[in-house]
Amino acid sequence: MVRRAEGGGMRRCRHRCPQRRLRAGGAGRGRVRPCDGGTVPHLLAPPGLPARGQRRLRPRFGDRTGGTTVKRSLVLAGGGMRVAWQAGVVRALAEEGLHFDHVDGTSGGILTAGMMLSGVSPADMCRNWSAVNVKDFGSALPLGDYVKGPWSLPAIGDAGGLLGKVFPALGINEGEIRRRAALPGAVEGTFNVVEFTEKRCHAIDARDVDAELLAAGMSLPIFLTPLRREGKVWTDAVWIRDANVAEALRRGADEVWLVWCIGNTGYWGDGPLEQYVHMIEMSAMGALLADFEAAGAAGRDFILHVVRPENPLPLDPEFYLNRIDADTLIAMGYRDARSYLKEMTAEGLPKDASCTAMAEPPAGIRFTERLRGEAGGQDVRLTVTVALPLDGSGAAAGLTGFLDHAPFGSRVFLAGGRVDVRGESVTYRASVHAGGAWHRLSLARVFHDDPGPDAWEDTRQARLTVGSLLDAPVTMGLADAAALIASVEPAGAHGPGERTGVVAKVVAGGLWEAFRRYGWA
Numbered sequence: 335m336v337r338r339a340e341g342g343g344m345r346r347c348r349h350r351c352p353q354r355r356l357r358a359g360g361a362g363r364g365r366v367r368p369c370d371g372g373t374v375p376h377l378l379a380p381p382g383l384p385a386r387g388q389r390r391l392r393p394r395f396g397d398r399t400g401g402t403t404v405k406r407s408l409v410l411a412g413g414g415m416r417v418a419w420q421a422g423v424v425r426a427l428a429e430e431g432l433h434f435d436h437v438d439g440t441s442g443g444i445l446t447a448g449m450m451l452s453g454v455s456p457a458d459m460c461r462n463w464s465a466v467n468v469k470d471f472g473s474a475l476p477l478g479d480y481v482k483g484p485w486s487l488p489a490i491g492d493a494g495g496l497l498g499k500v501f502p503a504l505g506i507n508e509g510e511i512r513r514r515a516a517l518p519g520a521v522e523g524t525f526n527v528v529e530f531t532e533k534r535c536h537a538i539d540a541r542d543v544d545a546e547l548l549a550a551g552m553s554l555p556i557f558l559t560p561l562r563r564e565g566k567v568w569t570d571a572v573w574i575r576d577a578n579v580a581e582a583l584r585r586g587a588d589e590v591w592l593v594w595c596i597g598n599t600g601y602w603g604d605g606p607l608e609q610y611v612h613m614i615e616m617s618a619m620g621a622l623l624a625d626f627e628a629a630g631a632a633g634r635d636f637i638l639h640v641v642r643p644e645n646p647l648p649l650d651p652e653f654y655l656n657r658i659d660a661d662t663l664i665a666m667g668y669r670d671a672r673s674y675l676k677e678m679t680a681e682g683l684p685k686d687a688s689c690t691a692m693a694e695p696p697a698g699i700r701f702t703e704r705l706r707g708e709a710g711g712q713d714v715r716l717t718v719t720v721a722l723p724l725d726g727s728g729a730a731a732g733l734t735g736f737l738d739h740a741p742f743g744s745r746v747f748l749a750g751g752r753v754d755v756r757g758e759s760v761t762y763r764a765s766v767h768a769g770g771a772w773h774r775l776s777l778a779r780v781f782h783d784d785p786g787p788d789a790w791e792d793t794r795q796a797r798l799t800v801g802s803l804l805d806a807p808v809t810m811g812l813a814d815a816a817a818l819i820a821s822v823e824p825a826g827a828h829g830p831g832e833r834t835g836v837v838a839k840v841v842a843g844g845l846w847e848a849f850r851r852y853g854w855a
Contacts (some may be wrong), residue, residue, distance in 0.1 A: 412441025
């Protein structure tokens, strides 16, 4: 079992940070369980849970009625820094009243699991992500390591930034995780980390985890150095698995909610980065399908729900280079969770590759708008991200975002967003959950037939309404307009030339020209 040392000395590790020792017995004992291979015996339904073919009681969200307990596991897959998206998913699931008896994190999903098991509320999870500096995800190695040259470089960086900056900013606290895990009736927690010398993935119980093991579980080879401890080498589990459904079933899960933001389309990209990502995608899906097949072979029935994006999320370099931010990813996660909750069935999804399948986005652009105003003496701030397809694609425009207004409490996110264009009017429509109820949100503006620089005046003026709660004019300042231009990104297209061309067109004619050019006017 893996714990902190009791009276053990301190030494330096490849993470370049103080290293805790293992207790006697080492890894692989106590509550540290292998999560690769040999899983079929663990998948057998424990006493009291229905076997294959038995009728299940389908409870309402959060319901524990009729003397029947439905055990739910939340399985948080990896996805790099983009797992900020998962915070929006968790926010939506919490609003719906879902409760989970077990939370499992792998790779980037360790961040979300770590926050939840540290007791961070869904609203604070979203708020904390907003304050994270993505440059802190890696920290530099000693200069001497870089002098060795690329073929002898241990990694691009180490996990010091995760340990010293990212974890504290997100509210991940190793002591609090262990303390809460030891309480009676606590939510069970597991974190998946690979031990390299045995080439085995371990599901480390929340009662036994420490910060360095959490960071090791996110130390992707090439990018971050592994954790070296007592002759063992701990690293990211991604090459063995990127989600541990098997552990959820071993712990008696009746329903598995899989939160998945790893790409799964038929697109094959060129270049080392995209193909490195493809290797992760293949490894992740291969392990997930193996879990499904093992469960089927063992006769282990369960209901599967999957929250995933409709289109693959932008890759980490786009996040690192500020071409997308945490707030936008969180809003996308909320939208995707709300979309699934609206369409889901009691039977869940089929346990095959279709459960995580995504579509490549239609060719078009993505941009972010920020508008501000005042109502009742309180600031109103609306941020929306629009995905606008090219003319003839046949796809609808996408809309995500969030609203900050003190009377509504914590930040509220947009669900079911869409774009309506009628003549010279463009209206963004969505639903928001505020004050315990749903309300219709609309942002309306009129574009006069006035191309060129003057078109930006129409772009900068709009009217925001939220049901009967709010009706106020909002405007886009010059800095916000400049930020809109800087935010324009091509979607469903590749290459710097296309991006430059799209930006030039938006600068020349404002948003109205973009809507007209891309077939919405």
